[in-house]
Amino acid sequence: xxxxxxxxxxxxxxxxxxxxxxxxxxxxxxxxxxxxxxxxxxxxxxxxxxxxxxxxxxxxxxxxxxxxxxxxxxxxxxxxxxx
Amino acid sequence: xxxxxxxxxxxxxxxxxxxxxxxxxxxxxxxxxxxxxxxxxxxxxxxxxxxxxxxxxxxxxxxxxxxxxxxxxxxxxxxxxxxxxxxxxxxxxxxxxxxxxxxxxxxxxxxxxxxxxxxxxxxxxxxxxxxxxxxxxxxxxxxxxxxxxxxxxxxxxxxxxxxxxxxxxxxxxxxxxxxxxxxxxxxxxxxxxxxxxxxxxxxxxxxxxxxxxxxxxxxxxxxxxxxxxxxxxxxxxxxxxxxxxxxxxxxxxxxxxxxxxxxxxxxxxxxxxxxxxxxxxxxxxxxxxxxxxxxxxxxxxxxxxxxxxxxxxxxxxxxxxxxxxxxxxxxxxxxxxxxxxxxxxxxxxxxxxxxxxxxxxxxxxxxxxxxxxxxxxxxxxxxxxxxxxxxxxxxxxxxxxxxxxxxxxxxxxxxxxxxxxxxxxxxxxxxxxxxxxxxxxxxxxxxxxxxxxxxxxxxxxxxxxxxxxxxxxxxxxxxxxxxxxxxxxxxxxxxxxxxxxxxxxxxxxxxxxxxxxxxxxxxxxxxxxxxxxxxxxxxxxxxxxxxxxxxxxxxxxxxxxxxxxxxxxxxxxxxxxxxxxxxxxxxxxxxxxxxxxxxxxxxxxxxxxxxxxxxxx
Numbered sequence: 108x109x110x111x112x113x114x115x116x117x118x119x120x121x122x123x124x125x126x127x128x129x130x131x132x133x134x135x136x137x138x139x140x141x142x143x144x145x146x147x148x149x150x151x152x153x154x155x156x157x158x159x160x161x162x163x164x165x166x167x168x169x170x171x172x173x174x175x176x177x178x179x180x181x182x183x184x185x186x187x188x189x190x
Numbered sequence: 191x192x193x194x195x196x197x198x199x200x201x202x203x204x205x206x207x208x209x210x211x212x213x214x215x216x217x218x219x220x221x222x223x224x225x226x227x228x229x230x231x232x233x234x235x236x237x238x239x240x241x242x243x244x245x246x247x248x249x250x251x252x253x254x255x256x257x258x259x260x261x262x263x264x265x266x267x268x269x270x271x272x273x274x275x276x277x278x279x280x281x282x283x284x285x286x287x288x289x290x291x292x293x294x295x296x297x298x299x300x301x302x303x304x305x306x307x308x309x310x311x312x313x314x315x316x317x318x319x320x321x322x323x324x325x326x327x328x329x330x331x332x333x334x335x336x337x338x339x340x341x342x343x344x345x346x347x348x349x350x351x352x353x354x355x356x357x358x359x360x361x362x363x364x365x366x367x368x369x370x371x372x373x374x375x376x377x378x379x380x381x382x383x384x385x386x387x388x389x390x391x392x393x394x395x396x397x398x399x400x401x402x403x404x405x406x407x408x409x410x411x412x413x414x415x416x417x418x419x420x421x422x423x424x425x426x427x428x429x430x431x432x433x434x435x436x437x438x439x440x441x442x443x444x445x446x447x448x449x450x451x452x453x454x455x456x457x458x459x460x461x462x463x464x465x466x467x468x469x470x471x472x473x474x475x476x477x478x479x480x481x482x483x484x485x486x487x488x489x490x491x492x493x494x495x496x497x498x499x500x501x502x503x504x505x506x507x508x509x510x511x512x513x514x515x516x517x518x519x520x521x522x523x524x525x526x527x528x529x530x531x532x533x534x535x536x537x538x539x540x541x542x543x544x545x546x547x548x549x550x551x552x553x554x555x556x557x558x559x560x561x562x563x564x565x566x567x568x569x570x571x572x573x574x575x576x577x578x579x580x581x582x583x584x585x586x587x588x589x590x591x592x593x594x595x596x597x598x599x600x601x602x603x604x605x606x607x608x609x610x611x612x613x614x615x616x617x618x619x620x621x622x623x624x625x626x627x628x629x630x631x632x633x634x635x636x637x638x639x640x641x642x643x644x645x646x647x648x649x650x651x652x653x654x655x656x657x658x659x660x661x662x663x664x665x666x667x668x669x670x671x672x673x674x675x676x677x678x679x680x681x682x683x684x685x686x687x688x689x690x691x692x693x694x695x696x697x698x699x700x701x702x703x704x705x706x707x708x709x710x711x712x713x714x715x716x717x718x719x720x721x722x723x724x725x726x727x728x729x730x731x732x733x734x735x736x737x738x739x740x741x742x743x744x745x746x747x748x749x750x751x752x753x754x755x756x757x758x759x760x761x762x763x764x765x766x767x768x769x770x771x772x773x774x775x776x777x778x779x780x781x782x783x784x785x786x787x788x789x790x791x792x793x794x795x796x797x798x799x800x801x802x803x804x805x806x807x
Binding site: 133134136137139140141142143144145147149155156157158159160161162164165167170171172173174175176177178180181 | 381407504507619
């Protein structure tokens with residue numbers, strides 16, 4: 108059984124699939140940029156790193172063979188399903 | 191058979207386009223701006239196997255033709271032949287990162303849909319192999335319907351085959367019956383197709399980029415990462431001072447010898463004085479800082495080429511977020527350590543307009559290389575050369591604290607600006623962290639040469655003419671016996687008014703005099719001081735080599751420190767103001783920039799002076 112959560116809350120190293128994105132929570136330019144980088148519904152992702160000094164911002168997200176940095180607000184708008 | 195005359199490199203960011211461009215064109219490059227926008231246009235000459243030249247342009251990296259930044263807009267327009275004044279490239283060289291096909295094939299489909307003569311460079315295939323990917327270029331060629339050439343730009347692998355394919359691209363395209371125009375797909379469809387094509391081209395694949403992940407574990411570590419970054423920046427600034435010394439000394443000696451030679455060869459005349467006291471002393475005192483500038487740029491270029499620059503942005507994002515900016519601003523700001531002009535131009539990568547404006551306004555607070563000559567000469571004259579700890583020199587420490595003051599000032603300014611003039615929602619931070627790569631010496635050398643050349647050209651034009659004009663203003667009218675030449679000169683009289691304003695912050699007449707021409711460029715302050723004291727001195731003691739000694743005998747320590755504090759803030763660079771005007775489309779923001787930075791400079795120079803006097807320094 109899998110529990111849906113957000114990318115922001117996903118534990119480090121856990122692989123997951125993006126199942127829904129709250130586009131309304133993102134600025135149009137940001138949504139465009141995320142889509143261009145492949146962060147879209149259906150993408151398989153994992154959180155590799157989080158920000159410095161115990162802060163959780165920003166996140167380094169693994170997608171395919173790429174690493175993409177995003178902010179917590181972006182990750183919080185992405186609902187994921189752990190694999 | 192017609193040979194193409196123009197070709198363009200197109201591809202995602204981080205596809206290794208620049209390295210491929212360098213490898214294909216060598217040092218035969220021309221760098222300019224696209225008219226009307228501030229996107230860099232890189233063009234070079236590629237020689238076909240037949241010996242005929244092709245103009246190759248390196249277009250800005252794009253994720254899509256659905257442009258999100260001015261860079262991507264340029265790429266879209268040039269490729270579509272819509273850019274006024276730029277010929278539509280006859281052949282498109284599509285550059286793909288072999289290790290990231292799934293992603294890069296998405297944009298590749300958009301490019302191929304144009305149905306233009308296209309050649310694919312399957313680039314950085316060695317890195318893909320290092321990561322355990324075995325690829326089948328023939329399968330990819332079949333799927334894409336255009337020639338696919340595996341290349342390793344940095345090792346010149348596949349370049350001959352690529353050049354040959356470019357030569358034949360046009361004729362083949364005419365024969366190719368495949369109609370790419372039937373492809374029009376939506377983004378998810380393209381992504382699916384890209385995934386399938388990538389799968390089809392990958393013969394075998396083992397665990398993902400181990401080296402890369404291992405490095406990130408250390409360099410992006412929440413506690414170790416920032417410490418490494420700070421240590422790296424500290425080493426960088428120590429190196430700028432320590433490593434450059436022998437080269438600077440050699441250049442200095444050369445300038446002295448040239449001056450002596452001219453004095454010996456030429457009969458005594460006004461022209462000889464102009465040459466030795468004006469041109470050689472002035473330009474020479476700036477040229478000697480070339481080694482430091484080259485070292486600084488070497489570090490910055492290596493950071494960029496290795497992929498560490500993006501990690502630095504990642505590490506700094508949280509701090510930048512505090513002052514209302516993003517990690518993206520870190521790269522323009524870090525570039526501004528070399529020069530605010532490329533720094534301000536690099537802000538175009540920032541999507542949010544208010545973010546961008548704030549970054550432009552604070553960029554001049556980053557200690558640019560033009561301040562180094564000023565700092566270097568004052569530090570050499572007033573700060574004793576001794577160590578305060580293992581490997582830590584006092585001079586390097588003072589330099590480091592000057593850099594730090596600029597950073598703190600910039601952050602404070604950003605915070606104030608973001609809650610007043612450039613108020614708005616906090617902006618996002620979305621960027622790709624490219625794979626780590628060993629920077630190639632040749633690419634660094636080309637980059638360094640281009641930067642050094644810009645500096646030398648400035649020395650040869652702006653600084654040269656300003657120095658000559660200043661020398662003339664300083665040398666006429668001739669002083670009466672017993673009167674100081676500086677006092678009597680036109681410039682001396684003109685600086686009296688300014689001196690009244692800057693006297694309260696500890697500046698003397700010579701400084702007031704140096705500040706006027708330094709409006710053109712900060713480093714002119716050094717050559718102006720050299721010229722001023724050379725004119726004032728009875729013999730040639732005070733030319734470039736003796737400037738530090740002259741200053742330490744004539745200025746008090748509080749004055750010297752106030753002078754340093756002034757240059758942390760003062761926006762004395764015409765080129766920066768001109769670039770800011772172009773980037774903000776008007777005089778409003780550059781005028782504001784001038785005003786607030788001069789106010790800060792005056793305030794902090796004054797505070798420094800009075801504090802130093804009060805402490806009895």
